[in-house]
Amino acid sequence: MFYLARICNHCDNPACLAACPRKAIYKRDEDGIVLVDESRCRGYQECVRACPYKKVFYNVINRASQKCIGCYPRVEEGKVALCVESCIGKIRLHGFLTTQDEPREDNPFDYIVKIRKAALPLYPQYGTGPNVYYIPPLHVPDGFLEQMFGPGVEQAKETYRNLKNDKKIARRVPAVRLDGIHHRPL
Amino acid sequence: MRFAYQGLAILFIGALLLASGCGAKSGPSAAMDDAAAVDKTWPPKGQVPELALTPADKLVVVRTAEKLATDNPYAKFWQDAPYLDVPVLKQNVASPQLAEASVASVRVQAVTDGDNVAWRLSWDDPTPDGVVDSGQFSDGVAIEFPIDLGAIPMMGHRGAKVQILYWKAQWQKDLDVGFQDVQDLHPNYWADLYWFAEGEFPYPIPQAFEDPRSLQWFIAHEAGNPMAVFSRTQPVEELVAEGFGTLTHQPESASRGKGVWTDGRWAVVITRPLKTSDPLDHQFAADGPEQVAFAVWQGSDENVGGRKHWTNWIPFTVQP
Numbered sequence: 001m002f003y004l005a006r007i008c009n010h011c012d013n014p015a016c017l018a019a020c021p022r023k024a025i026y027k028r029d030e031d032g033i034v035l036v037d038e039s040r041c042r043g044y045q046e047c048v049r050a051c052p053y054k055k056v057f058y059n060v061i062n063r064a065s066q067k068c069i070g071c072y073p074r075v076e077e078g079k080v081a082l083c084v085e086s087c088i089g090k091i092r093l094h095g096f097l098t099t100q101d102e103p104r105e106d107n108p109f110d111y112i113v114k115i116r117k118a119a120l121p122l123y124p125q126y127g128t129g130p131n132v133y134y135i136p137p138l139h140v141p142d143g144f145l146e147q148m149f150g151p152g153v154e155q156a157k158e159t160y161r162n163l164k165n166d167k168k169i170a171r172r173v174p175a176v177r178l179d180g181i182h183h184r185p186l
Numbered sequence: 187m188r189f190a191y192q193g194l195a196i197l198f199i200g201a202l203l204l205a206s207g208c209g210a211k212s213g214p215s216a217a218m219d220d221a222a223a224v225d226k227t228w229p230p231k232g233q234v235p236e237l238a239l240t241p242a243d244k245l246v247v248v249r250t251a252e253k254l255a256t257d258n259p260y261a262k263f264w265q266d267a268p269y270l271d272v273p274v275l276k277q278n279v280a281s282p283q284l285a286e287a288s289v290a291s292v293r294v295q296a297v298t299d300g301d302n303v304a305w306r307l308s309w310d311d312p313t314p315d316g317v318v319d320s321g322q323f324s325d326g327v328a329i330e331f332p333i334d335l336g337a338i339p340m341m342g343h344r345g346a347k348v349q350i351l352y353w354k355a356q357w358q359k360d361l362d363v364g365f366q367d368v369q370d371l372h373p374n375y376w377a378d379l380y381w382f383a384e385g386e387f388p389y390p391i392p393q394a395f396e397d398p399r400s401l402q403w404f405i406a407h408e409a410g411n412p413m414a415v416f417s418r419t420q421p422v423e424e425l426v427a428e429g430f431g432t433l434t435h436q437p438e439s440a441s442r443g444k445g446v447w448t449d450g451r452w453a454v455v456i457t458r459p460l461k462t463s464d465p466l467d468h469q470f471a472a473d474g475p476e477q478v479a480f481a482v483w484q485g486s487d488e489n490v491g492g493r494k495h496w497t498n499w500i501p502f503t504v505q506p
Contacts, residue, residue, distance in 0.1 A: 059406065
């Protein structure tokens with residue numbers, strides 16, 4: 001058993017955005033955060049139906065749908081999302097990838113996700129391009145993890161197990177400690 | 187050291203339990219006692235009169251000398267308005283589509299007293315659906331008129347608007363038995379606290395939410411969403427559209443209505459002045475060509491939005 005915390009993945013091709021017949025969901029240019037326009041939603045629940053991660057919820061009192069807002073007011077101020085900051089174990093990192101196609105070695109997120117592939121997207125086979133990446137838990141059998149994260153699980157685990165000897169990660173991700181990846185102080 | 191913390195936690199929780207034990211009755215049982223006093227049966231039980239209706243082969247808005255009732259689809263004057271049964275089609279032109287129709291036709295009647303026009307729509311529906319929750323949808327019916335000549339009946343098109351008068355069973359239920367809150371849909375639901383709300387559970391909406399700070403988490407309401415209205419006065423909404431996805435709520439509405447479900451059939455009356463000064467209202471003309479279209483939603487069949495039954499333009503005349 002293990003706990004998999006999930007938030008809205010603020011996908012590259014959000015199913016919720018495509019499903020809304022009124023275009024009441026949009027993805028921001030400045031930070032890629034996907035939002036429901038709370039004044040425009042009429043509560044059709046097409047987005048609720050469409051999201052494969054089921055991260056849009058219909059609000060019975062408002063009679064409109066709502067979802068994780070990526071803490072965009074905090075992100076606009078240069079802070080991380082509240083769920084990232086509140087994590088007691090400090091196991092969440094929040095930042096920007098450079099682009100999907102041209103990762104830079106000096107961006108720690110590009111490095112972990114795109115270059116070293118130590119963190120993997122959840123259920124990538126849904127095709128929405130989720131932007132929350134998971135370092136697979138070492139104690140969970142590969143077979144189980146592969147149906148969630150795909151075939152890169154074994155290699156990701158190896159990278160993680162080998163962290164204390166991995167000079168490249170220590171250089172590229174300055175906050176890495178010998179016992180694991182640690183988020184940078186704010 | 188660990189065990190000491192656990193010990194402390196148990197002590198703390200114990201103290202809390204002791205403190206809340208005495209005093210006034212609180213909790214779900216108290217709420218249930220109060221709820222039993224108010225009759226929340228819906229649709230409301232009651233006899234409706236038998237109406238002797240006569241069929242017609244065209245749609246005519248019949249002139250009557252009586253003052254029109256805006257809230258009674260079983261008023262006697264409906265017997266003077268011959269009906270047209272209009273077949274409805276499943277909407278399968280634009281996504282999201284309706285896969286299977288569950289309504290065959292809608293019965294249409296219309297009456298005018300020279301100032302207002304009243305439309306009566308009735309159709310078979312074995313279940314009255316006024317609850318909207320995750321995966322559950324409301325019954326509804328809508329009347330559509332062109333605002334601009336030549337507008338297509340499928341929500342109008344760019345450059346040619348339509349006006350839509352929309353009745354929703356959920357809003358009818360809000361008016362009949364009170365605003366449908368979470369505890370009406372889920373009787374065993376319980377909320378400890380709503381910050382800045384008055385009193386205690388069940389925190390009736392809107393009375394417990396006078397303090398503006400208590401509304402901050404009702405985000406659609408705070409954003410001015412017309413769906414998030416807590417004190418609705420009519421179950422009918424006026425809308426304008428100019429093509430798929432452009433449906434827009436009209437803040438000023440002269441439309442009134444009421445829907446009554448009885449014995450497997452909905453009957454809904456929607457009334458409106460013949461003429462208004464709103465440029466986004468259709469203006470009824472006694473001499474001109476008139477067209478109307480209808481849409482019906484069967485909530486128990488997951489009908490919502492574009493998953494609906496619709497009709498093409500039906501010509502009608504208004505008796506002077």
